[in-house]
Amino acid sequence: MSQPPTRRRLLRLAAGSAAAVPLVQAVTPAHAAPTGAALSAAPAQATVAPIPLPPTWAVQPFPLDQVTLGDGVFRRKRDLMLDYARSYPADRILAVFRANAGLDTRGARPPGGWETADGNLRGHYGGHFLTLVAQAYADTREAALKTKLDYLVGALGECQQALAEHGSPRPSHPGYLAAYPETQFILLESYTTYPTIWAPYYTCHKILRGLLDAHTLAGNAQALTIASKLGDWVHSRLGRLPKAQLERMWSIYIAGEYGGMNEVMADLYALTGRQEHLAAARCFDNTALLDACAEDRDILEGRHANQHIPQFTGYLRLFDHTGEDEYAAAARNFWGMVAGPRMYSLGGTGQGEMFRARNAIAATLDDKNAETCATYNMLKLSRQLFFHEPDPAYMDYYERGLTNHILASRRDAPGTSSPDVTYFVGMGPGVVREYGNTGTCCGGTGMENHTKYQDSVYFRSADANALYVNLYLASTLRWPERGLVIEQTSNYPAEGVRTLTFREGGGRLDLRLRVPSWATAGFTVTVNGVRQRAEAVPGSYLTLSRNWRRGDRIAISAPYRLRMERALDDPAVQSLFYGPVLLVARSQEARFREFSFYKDFTLRGDLADAVEPQGRPMHFTTHGLTLAPFHVADDTRYHAYFKRAEPVVVFGATDSGVPNRARGDGLTFLDVLWEQAPFMDSGRFVRAVRTLADSWLSEGLFTSTERDRVVAAAAGADMS
Secondary structure, three states: OOOOOOHHHHHHHHOOOHHHOOOOOOOOHHHOOOOOOOOOOOOOOOOOOOOOOOOOOOEEEOOHHHEEEOOOHHHHHHHHHHHHHHHOOHHHHHHHHHHHOOOOOOOOOOOEOOEOOOOOOOOHHHHHHHHHHHHHHHHHOOHHHHHHHHHHHHHHHHHHHHHHHHOOOOOOOOOOOOOOOOHHHHHHOOOOOOOOOOOHHHHHHHHHHHHHHHHHHHOOHHHHHHHHHHHHHHHHHHOOOOHHHHHHHHOOOOOOOOOOHHHHHHHHHHHHOOHHHHHHHHOOOOHHHHHHHHOOOOOOOOOEHHHHHHHHHHHHHHHHHHOOHHHHHHHHHHHHHHOOOOOOOOOOOOEOOEOOOOOOOHHHOOOOEOOHHHHHHHHHHHHHHHHHOOOHHHHHHHHHHHHHHHHHHEOOOOOOOOOOEEOOOOOOOOEOOOEEOOOOHHHHHHHHHOOOHHHHOEEEEOOOOEEEEOOOOOEEEEEHHHOEEEEEEOOOOOOOOEEEEEEEOOEEEEEEEEEOOOOOOOOEEEEOOEEOOOOOOOOEEEEEEEEEOOOOEEEEEOOOOEEEEEEOOEEEEEEEEEOOEEEEEEOOOOOOOEEOOHHHOOOOOOHHHOOEEOOOOOOEEEOOEEEEEOOOOOOOOEEOOEEEOOOEEEEOOEEEEEEOOEOOOOOEHHHHHHOOOOOOOHHHHHHHHHHHHHHHHHOOOOOHHHHHHHHHHHHHOOOO
16 A cells, blocks of 8 residues: 655655745734834843653753753754854744734745645744754853744744734634644544645644743743643643544544644643643543553554654653553653664664564665654653663663764754755665755754754753763753752764863762763773772663762773674674764665675674774775765765675685575674684684584584584684
């Protein structure tokens, strides 16, 4: 059965024409924007009011403005997006809202892409833009960004009021705010499908989230007022509908996509205390999938990935408010169904926006894998799960997705007419990243991604007695409740020593340092030059407990090593990593490149024997090709996966002539042998070969003659 047209396909059909369609400027004099209104006329400041942290969280985040990025690639990418936030005209963002409300659009055209004068998703991009500017202001405290944000919020308030008083047609509730009439929401209630309508509650979510971010990150009180009224409208529409009708609505492909409506309504409830807002959040229970995931039944195959990922972050927030275990269990189990069984090496998921079968990695590689929105939402879910249960696996995934997908998703070039971010990120051979995405879902989340890199570098325990250092990014933490300022210097994602220095304050504190799962070459810690004896286990946290003083300096060394990761469904299809960094082979070839490494191995069994470093950091050469970090974001064609070709059992220059056969799990003789490396000496190496050859013989994978030839080759090989 063919799938309905994808959002990406509709974008390509619309791009270039819809963006140029001018809006009809229907002006209602009583509600046209005041003549003197301009970006310089900002409403009065208000106190920042973050969302109250729930008592169910064992670990808590720091506000965005308490962590600042230091120099490095993350800051450079952030700065590119800050330029976009500063320069993109607010009136273009507002044009579709003003037109729908009958207000003067001030000659502005909408951004384009899906954000067009007649687009069924118009308004979503404006919500993302609110979040972008709110995050940018929280990060930089630039007055011009605050002025711009307040102007956007004030204009949306005018639109909400104009719709309530003069809407044509008049909305069913005065809190309604959108860039199109209420028609799409009404049609969804009669199960109208995409593309006749296009995810109206998804758009509503983006607007609500942008408003809450304007309030919680930048102190705009009016934003909460507007959001509360809009939340009242949501309850007025959905609170009266039977549960069976709601469940059917949310099961509809794309049309029933609602983003994180359950999450944002729960957050709104936390700020307003209005029971209607919590009741509305529960209206978004997608019961069939919720129940299946709570029972750990995987029914994800064939479902739209990004339609469903944010639902589970919302379920966690509902657990926070209701204590109902089903919500938390479903979120945990869902994460486990994606992070691993459906994860490409960069941390992304999905093929053509859809979840495929468990473990179908090699079978699904093409030019439209890993929708960037999906990783944005998986990182949010990982973060929220960690707050409830600080399992290092969540932060291992977070680091992978942030470093190898999100960081790679912003082009390394200045530009202010577009966010210049990716949509799909192909994992097939010889693909290329495409940047741009004005007006798309990934353009919207892409704006957000690069202005909140610091949000998970540090967490604190709920009792404020422990500090979690999750990511080794150059940054400075200000923790006023403890009187602490801690600076981290780092060249991450490049290899090197990371240092944490107590610049201000001190006191008793457990410092919990994440030991990444990839840190198999060692993880050493010194405090003021003295090496600590605490055991560092990859995939855990190492805790340093002491009475810290100003000037104390912690140095962390975790050497990188080259390693392979095999596709779950075909061990011969592999990716190369250097520590946490995905390396891609630069090649125009449209077929898989074949690499052979074992012939170059010495007794240490290290890929460094087969892959040569270049002069540039984290760049290597193998088989005549350059391997480069994937986060270097340009237009070069690349191979994120390659095929291993190890047809014969070879030890250095000694060829046994025996086929390198695989056992039932797909691992070959040489795969299993070299997993035992390093070997202390040639004697131990030969004994390991003999033992394994006997096993291959007993399983019928070698004949007696082949077994003897393999052992003889090992004994005669120079492996030094």
